[in-house]
Amino acid sequence: MVDILTDKRGWKDFPVEAVVLGVFEPKPDAMLNEINKLLEGAVEHIIKKKEFTGEFGQVRLIHTLKKLACEHILLVGLGKRDEFGLEQLRRVSGIVARTLRDNGIPRFATTLHNTITKKATLREQARAVAEGSILGAYQFTKYKTLNREKIKELKSVILLEAEKAAEEGAQAGKVIADAQCFVRDVVNEPASSRTPARLAEIALELRKLGIKVNVYDKAGIEKLGLNGLLAVSRGSAVEPRFIVLEYKKGAGHPVAIIGKGITFDSGGLDIKLPQFMEDMKSDVAGAAAVIGIMRAVAGLGLNAGVVGIIAATENMPGGNAYKPGDIIRAYNGKTIEVGNTDAEGRIILSDAIAYAEKNYKPKCIVDIATLTGACVVALGYAAAGLMCRDAALANRLRLAGEASGELVWELPMFEDYKDYIRSEVADVRNIPGNKGYEAGAIAGAWFLQNFVEKTPFAHIDIAGPAWSIERKNYWEKGATGFGVRLLVEFLRSVR
Ligand code: BES
Ligand code: ZN
Ligand code: ZN
Numbered sequence: 001m002v003d004i005l006t007d008k009r010g011w012k013d014f015p016v017e018a019v020v021l022g023v024f025e026p027k028p029d030a031m032l033n034e035i036n037k038l039l040e041g042a043v044e045h046i047i048k049k050k051e052f053t054g055e056f057g058q059v060r061l062i063h064t065l066k067k068l069a070c071e072h073i074l075l076v077g078l079g080k081r082d083e084f085g086l087e088q089l090r091r092v093s094g095i096v097a098r099t100l101r102d103n104g105i106p107r108f109a110t111t112l113h114n115t116i117t118k119k120a121t122l123r124e125q126a127r128a129v130a131e132g133s134i135l136g137a138y139q140f141t142k143y144k145t146l147n148r149e150k151i152k153e154l155k156s157v158i159l160l161e162a163e164k165a166a167e168e169g170a171q172a173g174k175v176i177a178d179a180q181c182f183v184r185d186v187v188n189e190p191a192s193s194r195t196p197a198r199l200a201e202i203a204l205e206l207r208k209l210g211i212k213v214n215v216y217d218k219a220g221i222e223k224l225g226l227n228g229l230l231a232v233s234r235g236s237a238v239e240p241r242f243i244v245l246e247y248k249k250g251a252g253h254p255v256a257i258i259g260k261g262i263t264f265d266s267g268g269l270d271i272k273l274p275q276f277m278e279d280m281k282s283d284v285a286g287a288a289a290v291i292g293i294m295r296a297v298a299g300l301g302l303n304a305g306v307v308g309i310i311a312a313t314e315n316m317p318g319g320n321a322y323k324p325g326d327i328i329r330a331y332n333g334k335t336i337e338v339g340n341t342d343a344e345g346r347i348i349l350s351d352a353i354a355y356a357e358k359n360y361k362p363k364c365i366v367d368i369a370t371l372t373g374a375c376v377v378a379l380g381y382a383a384a385g386l387m388c389r390d391a392a393l394a395n396r397l398r399l400a401g402e403a404s405g406e407l408v409w410e411l412p413m414f415e416d417y418k419d420y421i422r423s424e425v426a427d428v429r430n431i432p433g434n435k436g437y438e439a440g441a442i443a444g445a446w447f448l449q450n451f452v453e454k455t456p457f458a459h460i461d462i463a464g465p466a467w468s469i470e471r472k473n474y475w476e477k478g479a480t481g482f483g484v485r486l487l488v489e490f491l492r493s494v495r
Helices: 029-038 044-048 086-102 122-136 164-188 196-209 218-224 227-233 280-300 345-360 373-379 391-404 415-421 440-449 484-493
Strands: 003-006 018-025 059-063 072-080 107-110 156-159 212-216 241-248 255-265 305-315 327-329 335-337 364-369 384-388 408-410 457-461
Touching: 003 122, 003 164, 018 029, 018 086, 029 044, 029 072, 059 086, 072 086, 086 107, 086 122, 122 156, 122 164, 156 164, 164 280, 164 484, 196 212, 196 241, 196 255, 196 280, 196 305, 212 218, 218 227, 218 241, 227 305, 227 327, 227 345, 241 280, 255 280, 255 345, 280 305, 280 364, 280 484, 305 345, 345 364, 345 440, 364 391, 364 484, 373 384, 373 440, 384 391, 384 440, 391 408, 391 457, 391 484, 415 440, 440 457
Parallel strands: 003 156, 018 072, 018 107, 107 156, 255 305, 255 364, 364 457, 384 408
Antiparallel strands: 059 072, 212 241, 241 305, 327 335, 384 457
């Protein structure tokens, strides 16, 4: 884990392995000239040959040869000043952390949290630097056994010239980013060693933080009548779990956050092709995010009531698997026709959503799920799909996305789409009845909407941004932990 520290001193006489200095485009001259003077002409060539332009993300490591208290200076390009906001700061911090880490520098000091002169507070900037640094330095090395001594790690980041606001922002950023790295660890874990039972154990560890955790095993799930969850789990050799986490500070009804916890999605009898199955351990990302959110909420001591609900199971094609054409009677009594066993997420979520509404009377219900490939087609990896018929709730989620850098983009919930999941033989069908894939993300959301009676409801489809195919900014290949920053920010805004 990376320590985030603060210090009131400035960079010029601060003894540390590296000091990070941000430089804007297109004229890095003033800063470079100053460094050149301090280093007695050592960066003359960089200035003359225009080797460093301040282009966003550009880095240049300079050895100070003991002419300053620090051993190195890392110059980092911030791009154009008027395009530089909190998310750019977060990204640059990620690039910095990884660059220094990879250069074998475990500790650095930075003033990047003082870069945005308008638009953002010191506290927000310090938070963004802490988040970007921790997320950028993340790596999943647990299963590497060879040359472990060569694995480099970032140990600490020091925010310089830091007053109280910066210190508080930095600590909040650490809580949130640590929670997000924890989510990445859960999602990156191979599915065979992170079964529903194991996921429940991970959730139970949150009791240490004062969170109430209730776990229902298969017998408990049967007793509750969560038949959708049971149906999906039938093809698997391992038992499902239903996990309920409660955090409460202050009065009032809670917000319910619901996570899709398919610990592995083979597609079931409608089995996936190999290229679509390989990364399907990531189908637990919504559930993992819910655990991470609860952890962050407790860590921050947020003044809110939150109930996190996770339906967890594998989706497998075993001999007892649920079948296309089956009809399931869900927790709320509605019947579901199974058109395709690979549209399993909405089936388990329908039970969790109805359970939340009935047992908690929440202010609102938000589910977070890697629900559809269709959402990846529509929005790619840059944003999650937001589907919500309550304009005020949708707006709050959109703003939380902008503030946290985890963007959501709204897809319409026009009434016409409701017909797409009509069934001839049951109350609803789990895939569109015509071609099966039209408006796939929205059809999924309308399916879920059937299981809410009157509570404001939002569905967030994270099939795209939950998993990164590249190492970039503060993302490492694999799980991103998407949803923690978004929903913690959202929960802060709920009154
Ligand atoms: N878990 C998948 C969705 C998914 C796809 C997540 C790609 C992450 C990346 C989901 O259970 C699924 O298989 N959905 C089907 C629905 C279809 C059968 C209506 C899909 O998107 O193809
Ligand atoms: Zn599926
Ligand atoms: Zn799935």
